[in-house]
Amino acid sequence: MRHKIAFVVAPALLAAAVLLGTGPSQSDGPQFNAKGELLFPANYREWVFLSSGLGMNYGPLAAKGEETPRFDNVFVTPSAYKSFLETGRWPDKTMLLIEVRSSESKGSINKAGHYQSDLAGIEAEVKDESRFPGKWAFFSFGDGTSPTGKQRPATEACYSCHAEHGAVDNTFVQFYPTLLSVAKAKGTLK
Amino acid sequence: MRHKIAFVVAPALLAAAVLLGTGPSQSDGPQFNAKGELLFPANYREWVFLSSGLGMNYGPLAAKGEETPRFDNVFVTPSAYKSFLETGRWPDKTMLLIEVRSSESKGSINKAGHYQSDLAGIEAEVKDESRFPGKWAFFSFGDGTSPTGKQRPATEACYSCHAEHGAVDNTFVQFYPTLLSVAKAKGTLK
Numbered sequence: 410m411r412h413k414i415a416f417v418v419a420p421a422l423l424a425a426a427v428l429l430g431t432g433p434s435q436s437d438g439p440q441f442n443a444k445g446e447l448l449f450p451a452n453y454r455e456w457v458f459l460s461s462g463l464g465m466n467y468g469p470l471a472a473k474g475e476e477t478p479r480f481d482n483v484f485v486t487p488s489a490y491k492s493f494l495e496t497g498r499w500p501d502k503t504m505l506l507i508e509v510r511s512s513e514s515k516g517s518i519n520k521a522g523h524y525q526s527d528l529a530g531i532e533a534e535v536k537d538e539s540r541f542p543g544k545w546a547f548f549s550f551g552d553g554t555s556p557t558g559k560q561r562p563a564t565e566a567c568y569s570c571h572a573e574h575g576a577v578d579n580t581f582v583q584f585y586p587t588l589l590s591v592a593k594a595k596g597t598l599k
Numbered sequence: 600m601r602h603k604i605a606f607v608v609a610p611a612l613l614a615a616a617v618l619l620g621t622g623p624s625q626s627d628g629p630q631f632n633a634k635g636e637l638l639f640p641a642n643y644r645e646w647v648f649l650s651s652g653l654g655m656n657y658g659p660l661a662a663k664g665e666e667t668p669r670f671d672n673v674f675v676t677p678s679a680y681k682s683f684l685e686t687g688r689w690p691d692k693t694m695l696l697i698e699v700r701s702s703e704s705k706g707s708i709n710k711a712g713h714y715q716s717d718l719a720g721i722e723a724e725v726k727d728e729s730r731f732p733g734k735w736a737f738f739s740f741g742d743g744t745s746p747t748g749k750q751r752p753a754t755e756a757c758y759s760c761h762a763e764h765g766a767v768d769n770t771f772v773q774f775y776p777t778l779l780s781v782a783k784a785k786g787t788l789k
Contacts, residue, residue: 454777455677458648461670464712478712480651487645510776517773518764522654522668524774574708583707584714586700587644 437486438502439535446557447533447548453506456484459585463512463523480525482508483585493588497595499578503536508553528553534571534580543568545579575599627676628692629725636747637723637738643696646674649775653702653713670715672698673775683778687785689768693726698743718743724761724770733758735769765789 437456440448450456464478485493489503509530512523531553538544547567548558561567576583576599577592592598627646630638640646654668675683679693699720702713721743728734737757738748751757766773766789767782782788 455647455680457645458672458674460715461651461672462709462712462714463653463670465709465714466711480653482648482651484648490645517766517771518760519652519655519774521656522652524652524655525650525776527776570708576707581707584709586715586717 437488437504439504439533439537441540442557444557446559447535449531449550449556449558450486450504450506450533453484453508456506457487457490459483459485459505459588462584465584478512478523479529480510480512480523482510482525484508494591497577497592497597499536499580501536501538505534505580507532507534531558533558536579543572545571547571627678627694629694629723629727631730632747634747636749637725639721639740639746639748640676640694640696640723643674643698646696647677647680649673649675649695649778652774655774668702668713669719670700670702670713672700672715674698684781687767687782687787689726689770691726691728695724695770697722697724721748723748726769733762735761 437450440450442448461480461482463480465481484506486502486504489499489505492498492500492503508528509532510525511527511529513526514521514523516524529552531550533548533550534545535541535548536545540546543563545568546563547561547565549561550558571579571581575581576589577597582588582592582598589598627640630640632638651670651672653670655671674696676692676694679690679695682688682690682693698718699722700715701717701719703716704711704713706714719742721740723738723740724735725731725738726735730736733753735758736753737751737755739751740748761769761771765771766779767787772778772782772788779788
């Protein structure tokens with residue numbers, strides 16, 4: 410009887426975990442189609458927010474003029490975030506997404522500063538050690554409405570810039586204040 | 600035997616749900632101590648990000664000078680977010696949190712614009728229909744290190760401003776672009 414119960418309970422626990430979307434840690438990892446394109450993660454707004462910037466001049470879609478600066482919001486998959494909190498490092502299958510939005514200054518009660526408005530574009534950075542020779546790759550979802558993202562050629566500047574200047578393993582943790590303190594504590598800052 | 604299995608499996612599923620932190624939808628709702636203070640939700644950075652602004656002049660802790668504008672990041676409890684996506688309205692026990700951070704312009708590869716830096720303060724807005732006469736109340740966690748938040752007096756401007764200008768039920772959905780489109784589609788905009 411004891412074995413029978415274990416046999417029933419274990420699959421039930423697994424089913425519950427899968428059903429509740431909290432299954433194996435890689436369940437929120439990148440998915441690719443046969444052409445090697447990255448499938449758009451439709452629920453990325455429910456991932457963990459890392460930080461945002463306004464008018465930063467390194468962003469892939471940053472506007473040049475200061476009069477119409479753009480916001481960028483960075484999100485990461487929940488399983489990768491939890492792993493980073495524990496280790497200060499990014500596990501395999503980490504996926505970060507940068508969402509670029511236009512800004513507005515005057516609307517409703519707001520009379521100064523900037524708040525976020527229309528979507529301008531979405532790009533992703535993916536760690537997949539077996540798929541990419543440099544472990545990491547970048548993908549563009551264009552204006553954010555494309556269901557699949559094309560990989561950016563490895564000759565593009567994003568690869569060398571992230572590799573050279575990313576504070577932790579190809580990522581700009583220096584711009585993510587809550588992760589920066591974790592990396593300092595774990596000794597994983599470059 | 601069938602009853603025995605159901606008896607074993609049902610508690611197992613419940614235990615799994617609780618263990619995995621995905622239990623009843625109100626499990627991420629506000630918690631109060633005996634003095635009516637709001638307990639600090641330590642995992643709020645894993646809630647759903649709604650939007651951020653820079654130097655907005657309505658924020659509770661917005662700096663006056665344009666030279667040192669502050670970012671505000673708004674988060675909401677996951678269960679309330681899911682409910683809003685379905686209905687365009689906030690359920691009872693909704694909790695929103697605004698995190699204010701200082702900004703920096705020059706650091707690492709960044710030469711213009713602004714990115715986020717040190718924590719400056721945290722405030723919360725809570726909907727609890729049975730606890731608050733006006734259904735909603737505001738709490739301050741000071742500089743963000745306080746384990747409990749004191750309720751702001753109902754005479755403070757935040758109450759009347761949110762009630763008068765909030766686009767959906769006391770909240771500034773007009774500044775949260777992904778929720779604004781939901782509210783428009785559901786017809787819940789004021």
